[in-house]
Amino acid sequence: MKLLAITLKDMTRSFRSVFALAFMFGVPLLVTGMFYLMFGGSVGSEGAAFTLPRTRVVVADLDEGSPYFQMDGDNAEDLQDMGDILTHMLSGPQLAELIEVTFASDALSARAAVDRQEAGIALVIPANFTRAMIEPQAVAEVELYHDPTLTLSPGIVRTLVERAIDSAAGPKLGLGVIVKQMEAAGLSPDAAQQQSLAMRLIGDTSGAPAELVTLRASEGEAPTADPLAAMLGLIMGGMTVFYAFYTGATSAQTIMTEQEHGTLQRLFTTPVTIPTVLGGKYLATGLTVLVQMIVLLVCGRLIFNIRWGALPEVALTILGTALVATSMGIFLISLLKTDKQVGMVFGVGLTITGMVGIFSAFTGGAPGASSVADRFALFVPQGWSMAALRAGMDGNGLVAVLPFFLGMLAWSVVFFFIGVRRFSKRFA
């Protein structure tokens, strides 16, 4: 009964404090909200998706065409050469959300626009571009000049241009192959025959290229219907874990504060035992973390549409995190002698371990980064909590979450016994 009274008193104190409430709930929601605004989407939109920003591309189309180039169809007047076709494709409505095309009169001006950071990429189409596509021996080089700080967009524009070049050069390459085979068989095709073959090849390659790849998510992996929510899940999950451990430590700090104020010593003059006091404080801290996590995860689901996974997995993760965050808080506070040490121990102990533990929140989506980050994260208790949360989010089932829960339990036991032992010695 006394244990419960201590628990209730500490919890009331925690939830009365505006500072504690802001730290427990305000900051994780604020940070997630900031990322939500940063990456687009509107509240409640199911289809909100992660999109790359538009890249500014400045094109210097120096193509002089070729007398052999002929263009039929609706755009024939506008498209005088292959350079026109390429720029028409790049500035068309299909790519409007990906790239923003402007034009420069020459290569130097285009490169200068990149140097001045007015554009991210300069595309220089050479004078002999069309001739290289049509005439047998002609070759050309398209230049892609880019800002070195850009990591994704040059690759995207390169893929687009390469596909266009492949498509345009296809008939010439195909014709070369056919002529070679015919010559090897002792046949020599005349110009008319070559023209006819070229037209057949052009007919084959015209139109939108067929989809030759089917991409699907791996089994067991929840389909990422809402990539924005998936990304926010990592961020909010990380913030929830990070601040759960802070709550564990700040709630446990009441032991030291009461000791400094002398109220703890007064309490020990009553029939209340040391284990009852510590038990009450442990329970208060654990329940506070529990409430914090439940509120944050529910808010994440309601506000940001984050799918945390099935209830048993989430429940196990919350329980494990509450246990380990509380035990770590007791352990950290047992290392301190005065309030003055709080800042550094919280800074070093919680900020560093917290950042290592939630590293996957920062690396989400970076090729090759996640697996390395996940391995490093398991060196700290926050990493186990984050791993459990992610296993639940990935829909891998209770079996996948259980090892991480047991890991958290092991951390809890170690922290708890060291912490309690130190306090027992101190108060003996």
Place this chain on the structure above:
Amino acid sequence: MKIIDLALKDLSQILRDWKAAVFLLVSPIIFTLFFGFVFSGGGGESDPRLPVGLVDRDQTSLSAALLDLLDDSTVIRVEAGDDLAALERKLAKEDLAALVVIPAGYGAAMQDGAPLTLDVTADPASNAGMSVQNELQGTAQRLSNASRAAQLSVEVLEEQQPFASSAAREQAFAQALEDAIATWQKPPVTLSMRSSALPAAEGEAQLTNSYAHSSPGMMAQFAIAGLIGAAEVIVRERKTRALQRLLTTSISRASILAGHYLSMFIMIFAQFALLIAFGQVFLGLNYAHDWLATLMMALSMAAAAAGMGLLIGVMAKTEEQVIMFTLIPMFILSGLGGAWVPLEVMPETVQKVAHVSPVAWMMDGFQNILVRGLDWRAALLPAGALMAFALGFTLLSILRFRTVSE
């Protein structure tokens, strides 16, 4: 002189504890290495291409040709195998970025002009998944074009003189396909990529140095995180009523603030100097190619961070509030400012909004120096913006400090 005495007193208070040095120096180094390591592709692999498992259920000349074409890819590295379950396990452990299955009948369907699709398993939302998909689409398209040319070649030959047997026809197709693939590997129009980095940055080497982003990013983040200890000194001074005692002496409020500001500025600048030296010596970052530019950036960011620290110190009433007032801006300003993820991947509006964070300006300045190889002139605008932040934070601190009770 009193200002310097106060600054020295603060510094001795902050650095008395060895854990402070660990926090201010070792943690940014660890996180710089960590971020740089994982964003370089991680795992210490010598081949930076994305590892992709592949099962060939077709086993024809066309599926073999696809493998040959993929061998030359600059984006993916194929790990071919027969055991699909084993490759799926590797994919689940994220040892592979994707898993590709060439379906049975792939070659025959391509020869018939109705190619089957490659079955790719990957995270469709990830950059890796999208990169693999794009690369495979481009390569399969090339193979399809080559196959079409070979098929047409065989048809033309057949029109002139029918083949003696189906084996002879197959052989003619295989020869034409081989020629077509060889031709496709030497296209008439090539694409060259060149960055605008100046030789002063030692050119291309910096482009592949992932620490060029993580080093200034972590410097900025831990400059803010390090304010906990410094701002606590100010709070403690008030709580212990040392401030009130100080105010009874001849020292002015302005001098007290200047002393605190100076200590924070020295601490952060020293932190930057050591981290820049570490980056230069151990991470291969060329901070030294224009020392003036690097100095301008370090000084201006130290001034801005010190101003922020001063504001935190005068606003917070307790040590707990110092932690909160420090950690919130640390996460928000670092995340928004591009310390973790380059601003390049954020929407255009956000890229502009991001510059409400001093971290974004610091990243701009150091990217100009380290990646673009520009000189001090490219540091003028970012350094100027940081000085404006410094001024703003300091003015707010002065206004707030006026109302602090004696």
